[in-house]
Amino acid sequence: MMDAMRYRGPDDVGRWHNGEDLYLGHLRLSIVDLNDGHQPMLLPDGSLAVVFNGEIYNHNTLRRELEKRGHVFQSHHSDTEVLLHGYREWGRKVIDKLNGMWAFALFDRRNNLLWLSRDRFGKKPLYYSQIRETLIFSSELSSLSVHPLVVTPEIDQRSLMKYVANGYVPAPSTIVKNVYKLPAGHNAMFDLRNRSLRVNRYWRYEAQPDLTWLDRQEELCQTLVNEVNQAVNCRTQSDVPTGVFLSGGIDSSIVTSIAARTCARSNDILRTYSIGFRESSFDESRYFDRMAALVGAHHTKETLTNNRCIELIDTIYSRLDEPIADNSLVPTFFLCELAKNEITVALGGDGSDELFAGYDPFRALKPASLYAKFVPNNLHAIIARYMGTIPVSHRNMSFDLKISRFLSGFGWESQVRNQIWLSTLTPSHLAKLFGKDLTIEFIEELYEESILSWNATNGSNDVDRTIQYYIENYLQNNILAKIDRAGMLNSLEVRTPFLDISLIDLVRTIPPQLKFDGRNTKAILKKAFSPTLPPYIVRRGKKGFGVPAAKWFANKTLTINTKTFDGLMDVNFLEALYNQHLNRKGNWHAFLWAYLALERWSARPMFSQKT
16 A cells, blocks of 8 residues: 555655554655654554655644653654644644644554545645445545555446536545545544444634735734734744745745745745646736846746646546646646755645635626626527537637636536536536436535535625635645645645635734735735736736647547546437537537546556446
């Protein structure tokens, strides 16, 4: 199981057996306390043992508090040991005190319990399967799947539908039958005495708007700046070389400017890393070049060519534990590969778009509501037919693609509209692909995670509901999974300052109209950092980090075998969509990429395509 994910921890390996029926294994990417951080780690009396993946950024503060309470530490400054003493002092409430990212398994010998926990947002992965009386768990599906009890893993049909609908399989499901992801913000308790497993949520993002901020915006801006500064600064602490991913957007530019000032105070130079593209609609070079020069960074950049990108597709998906249909995984992997030549830890701007309403669908919320209210179905049908006559463009975030995505959400309840906007196919197409009737029951099953998130914010407005959807679904299952896999496949840890818990506690009090003011996304974030960032960064629009997949499928640079999943999908309908794309009668690149990713992933010898 450890050999299957050796890249996650190339620096050290450890195994421990309790003498009866519990086995713990750990692969270490050494970052904090290089000498004393060996795992599995035990208390001297052997009463507690832990294997831990992640970083606890406030471990020094917690250590001092525990030492005042009489705890004696063996390591120099290991954050792992803080988990053991913290559990001894506070029990499972220790996670309420943690500021960081984690997936861990902690064995309590006295109570014969194994505690699995995953951080609040799901930055670190944790898979598990209970087969009869045995609980198997790991950081990766590919690792778990080589256990002898998980014989010939099979694709789960229900998860397959969700994968095509989402571009990922939402937690707690996985693409494989009888294997699950522990969702973000959840614990699992396994009682070794009666072999029972209980999963429960311990934390959830909840919007709690403080309307007094509307009249105290200057104070809010300063508080926000202070919190972001602190979040970045604590994530630059490391015993190994650290750098920043710089895209030239506002989020990465904020992180870069703060990290550069931190480095300057210690007479160090910040390392930054960027990826450019030859196709202008995907390239952001002029922004990240100017930003890197402005802060005086040691800047490393490279252009991702089409040939290199095609090569990387096989490299990535032949090693990926679970398929992800986000094609930005390829340049993200390339960026991590580039950075790993010099550093072991990188900081990025992920999480800001979800928290501060940074995506284009936030702009579409009100127009969609008005459109649904005033445009009758027969007129919508005419508009949709007219849109079908507009020439298909394969430029990044093209107008025709945005309009077709907008229209795809028409006629559906607002609680599923966000998911439909981001889906690889419309609900009617999904029903045809999987041979289902387009019923309410089908929609509720297909988008159940989106519905649950939307309804979790009762009484809130659509902006807060959409933020809830993005955090619990898109961020957890796509963005954070993508950056974790791209980083760890290169033995690189990526940290996300915008998901700092102290910052989150502030962000959820910000009224939604200060995040999206009806015109500007991330309005309050831009206002807060406009004094310290150049206008060309603050005012620029959002550009997705992706590849020209639509063009590659159209000119057959990328191809698929439409019969690979015959029996799981309607091959005739699939071929019809494929031909439409080839003939530029439609832009189905999102679905085709999802299919390609699934196809390349399923070629791994440990997986079968049986239902």
